Amino acid sequence: MYQMKKDRLTELFQAISGTKDLFLPLRKCDQTNYGLWTPEEVFDLETLKTVKSAKDCFFPQSEVLYRCKTEDGKISIDPQKLCDRPFVVFGMRACDVKAVEVLDRVFLSEPVDTFYAARREHGTIVSLACHEPEETCFCRNFGVDAAASGADVETWIIGDSLYWKPLTEKGEALTESLQAVLEAADGEASACEAEETVAREQEAIRGVIEKLPFSHLDLSRFQPENTMELFDSPLWEELYKPCLACGTCTFVCPTCQCYDIRDFDSGKNGVQRYRCWDSCMYSDFTMMAHGNLRTSQMQRFRQRFMHKLVYYPANNDGLYSCVGCGRCVSKCPASLNIVKVIKKLGGEA
Amino acid sequence: MCECSCGGKTKTDTLIPMVGVITDIRTETPDVKTFRVVGRGGKKLFEHMPGQCAMVSVPGVGEAMFSITSSPTNTEYQEFSIKRCGTLTDYLHGMTVGEELTVRGPYGNAFPVETALKGQNLLFIAGGIGLAPLRSVINYVLDKRENYGTVDILYGSRSMDDLVQLKEIQEVWMKTPGVNVYLTIDREQEGWDGHVGFVPSYLKELEFATDKTVLVCGPPIMIKFVLAALGEMGFEKTQVYTTLELRMKCGVGKCGRCNIGSKYVCKDGPVFRCDEIDELPPEY
Numbered sequence: 001m002y003q004m005k006k007d008r009l010t011e012l013f014q015a016i017s018g019t020k021d022l023f024l025p026l027r028k029c030d031q032t033n034y035g036l037w038t039p040e041e042v043f044d045l046e047t048l049k050t051v052k053s054a055k056d057c058f059f060p061q062s063e064v065l066y067r068c069k070t071e072d073g074k075i076s077i078d079p080q081k082l083c084d085r086p087f088v089v090f091g092m093r094a095c096d097v098k099a100v101e102v103l104d105r106v107f108l109s110e111p112v113d114t115f116y117a118a119r120r121e122h123g124t125i126v127s128l129a130c131h132e133p134e135e136t137c138f139c140r141n142f143g144v145d146a147a148a149s150g151a152d153v154e155t156w157i158i159g160d161s162l163y164w165k166p167l168t169e170k171g172e173a174l175t176e177s178l179q180a181v182l183e184a185a186d187g188e189a190s191a192c193e194a195e196e197t198v199a200r201e202q203e204a205i206r207g208v209i210e211k212l213p214f215s216h217l218d219l220s221r222f223q224p225e226n227t228m229e230l231f232d233s234p235l236w237e238e239l240y241k242p243c244l245a246c247g248t249c250t251f252v253c254p255t256c257q258c259y260d261i262r263d264f265d266s267g268k269n270g271v272q273r274y275r276c277w278d279s280c281m282y283s284d285f286t287m288m289a290h291g292n293l294r295t296s297q298m299q300r301f302r303q304r305f306m307h308k309l310v311y312y313p314a315n316n317d318g319l320y321s322c323v324g325c326g327r328c329v330s331k332c333p334a335s336l337n338i339v340k341v342i343k344k345l346g347g348e349a
Numbered sequence: 350m351c352e353c354s355c356g357g358k359t360k361t362d363t364l365i366p367m368v369g370v371i372t373d374i375r376t377e378t379p380d381v382k383t384f385r386v387v388g389r390g391g392k393k394l395f396e397h398m399p400g401q402c403a404m405v406s407v408p409g410v411g412e413a414m415f416s417i418t419s420s421p422t423n424t425e426y427q428e429f430s431i432k433r434c435g436t437l438t439d440y441l442h443g444m445t446v447g448e449e450l451t452v453r454g455p456y457g458n459a460f461p462v463e464t465a466l467k468g469q470n471l472l473f474i475a476g477g478i479g480l481a482p483l484r485s486v487i488n489y490v491l492d493k494r495e496n497y498g499t500v501d502i503l504y505g506s507r508s509m510d511d512l513v514q515l516k517e518i519q520e521v522w523m524k525t526p527g528v529n530v531y532l533t534i535d536r537e538q539e540g541w542d543g544h545v546g547f548v549p550s551y552l553k554e555l556e557f558a559t560d561k562t563v564l565v566c567g568p569p570i571m572i573k574f575v576l577a578a579l580g581e582m583g584f585e586k587t588q589v590y591t592t593l594e595l596r597m598k599c600g601v602g603k604c605g606r607c608n609i610g611s612k613y614v615c616k617d618g619p620v621f622r623c624d625e626i627d628e629l630p631p632e633y
Contacts, residue, residue: 065364068408068451075408075449079365111601114362227610231630258605261364261598263409271408275364278604285606286596289434290568293595293632306630307608314611 001194002164002175002182006157009045012181013037013090019177020124021087023057025050034089045091045157048134049327053254054096057089058119059103061251062276065115065261069270082118088174090126094149095139095325097127099254102323105316106257124170127151130205131158136326138214138339144323146209147202158201163194214324214339218346224314231306235344240301242334247279249337250304252327258285280304305341363601366406366451367394372426374446377513378506380433381478382442383418386452387426394452397421399462399485400592400620403454404600405429407444411437414597414615417455418481418514420488427452430481430513456600457619460486460564460590469562470498474575476548476567477506480513482592482619483566491525500525501557505533505548505571509541531555549574552582559583565591569633576623586623593618593626593633609633 004012016022017037026035027044034054037043052061066079100120107116127149130137139146148154152171156163164182166175175182209215221230250256260278265271278285280303286294294300312321322338329337342348373385386405388394397403397417406412413435419428433442444450460466471490475483490497502522506512512532523530533544533551544551548571563584565575572591579589595607595614602616610629612618626633 065362070408070449073448075368075451077365077368077451079361106603111363113364113603224611227630257603259598260604261412263411265409273408273412275604278598278606280605288594288596289432289438290594299632303608303632307605311608311611 001191001198002184003161003194004164004182006160006162008181009043009162010039012162012178013043014039015178015181016088016090016174019086021085023054023087023089025091034091043091045128048093048130048132049136049325049330051327051331052252053099053325053327054089054092055099055103055254057087058100058123059107059116059257062274063115064272064274067270067272080115082114083122084118086122086124087119088124088126091128092125092149092151093130093325094127094144094146094151095137095142095323096254097125097149097151098139098142098144098323099325100125102255102312102316102319102321103257105319124153124174125151126153126155126171126174129154129156129201131156131201133205133208133212134326135213136329137209137212137324138217138326138329139324140209140212140215141217141219142320142322142324145206147205156198156201158197161197163198163201165198214326214329217339217342218348219309219320219342221346222309222313222320222342224310227306227310227314230310230345231302233345236298236302239336239341239344240298242336243281243297243301244334245281245283245297245300246333247281248331248333249328250279250281251277252331254323254325254327255308255321280307305338305345308338309342363453364599366404366412366453369394369405369450369452371444371446371448371450374444377430377515378511381430381511381513382433383428383430383514384441384444385419385426385428386450389449393424393426395427395455397427397455398459399489400457400459400482401455402457402482402600402615402619403427403429403452404456404597405431405437405441406451406453407437407440408451410440411435412451412598413437414456414600416482416485416592416619418484420485420492422489422492430478430484432478454600456615458617460620462486462489466490466562467496468498470560471500472557472561472563473500473502473504474548474552474563474565474567475502475504476571476575477511478513479567479571480504481566483564484514484517486564487522491522491528494525494527499561500528501531501561502528503531503533503548503552503555505535505551507535508538509534509543547571547574549578552578557582559588561588563589565589569594586627589623590620591623591626592620595633 022037024037024043027042032044032047107113130146152168308321369386375383415429418430598604602613607614
């Protein structure tokens, strides 16, 4: 366990960004989102939830896969260079850390997505515990511990201090490189005191989480063997009605991983084939030459939640593709969200 | 072999295609052409199994999944029979021999030609462009004739002008011993003295014995009625294989488009045994 005064955070960030790219929650245009930190940027560790998750750091909203040129009828293909620069994401909440595990199961399974894998290899995650969880949080249901994320490094801001605990080899290596800023506990008594301070904070966080309104959802019906029963439920017709099909839930979701592949023809510089986030909420998602297999918004709405709560777990040892971050709860303009779906289909409401 | 300009330095992602050259184009019907494709060095792009697909693309135009219609026993090239029905296929139909496109794959599973189908009597049922994936299996089976029992092929299309691969059907399949070919078209047409009627009703008329394993491919509506007819004739669902078709972008079960239930059609399909399809939510 290491600690440092909170007012030295800029020093810490300068030390990290000296050798690595550093992604932090940055305050811009009245919003907080992850971005590349430079000393001119204003970081914001107070806001509990960034608007978009930290997904961008590993699976960017848009990225070029390769460039193509056709000259004299000959096509040349120039693959995008993979990430080869070490970087640190600082400030990720435990839910967003868990979401990376959900994405790993998709992108690191064979055939490995090399673009994602290179970012995972070069990225070190430093989490920040949720000092004040919000009412929209329901991470507890998905095995997330907001007080201990399991990231490469776990940190807590308590009072005027930052407490820093490396957990993995990557975390240890990062810690090693920051010895000038981080202070190792001086003597056994002081180490003990730091551990106790963090333990008290963890207990307090878990106490708050325990009492949140959505912390005890009943997920027991969302099992692969209930697929058809859930799929055929008449409740979908009722649930989906307010959905505007805007796709906001999929874009702010830390685990949504659907993507599109498209071309940008830049004229004489050739064609950039890029991929970008896509949404199963959109009608053209399944549009084919011979027709569309999901013609109604009800079907598309159902697909999103069935995937998160039934299909994904069926393929991934019961792991849900939801981490309870609550972004969909706070951002849906029609007040729809996965909590309502879980309650309704789970038989609670 | 990596043909991009990276010089072999990067591990090539499955999303990065190879350059293919069109070496032959056959006009099959007014809206179907068969394209023969090889790598730039003149060799076959990759090895595949019957039923597998590949992503064919023209940079700046689009990329789409097509079944590979040539048999794996062909060591020289791959073929794609492509119906003109959208932006990319329109463009492809305007291309000429010698032009380049990109290909990546192969993707998906295959018909179980080396396991469940081995030693079996086979009944192929195809409608329209649905012959494309089955042609790969049929030619594989004909090239390894001793490994399989009887072969019956029932193929139908809207009109006699819409029958794909008619030359090969008449000159090769119909002349192979132990192979019976039954052709039908939807409506009477001048110059056609063969059977007239839809595939599902012709199937019932033919009264096939149920000692066969059936492979079905065609438009969704035909598949639906063929499966019902097979049920009436006494075929078990475990005897019948078909393919599903959904929108695809990545080909490797990650982009999410072809997800039905816990399956990804690009990776876990496109070939499914009919009892497996019954376990999926009916979204195909």
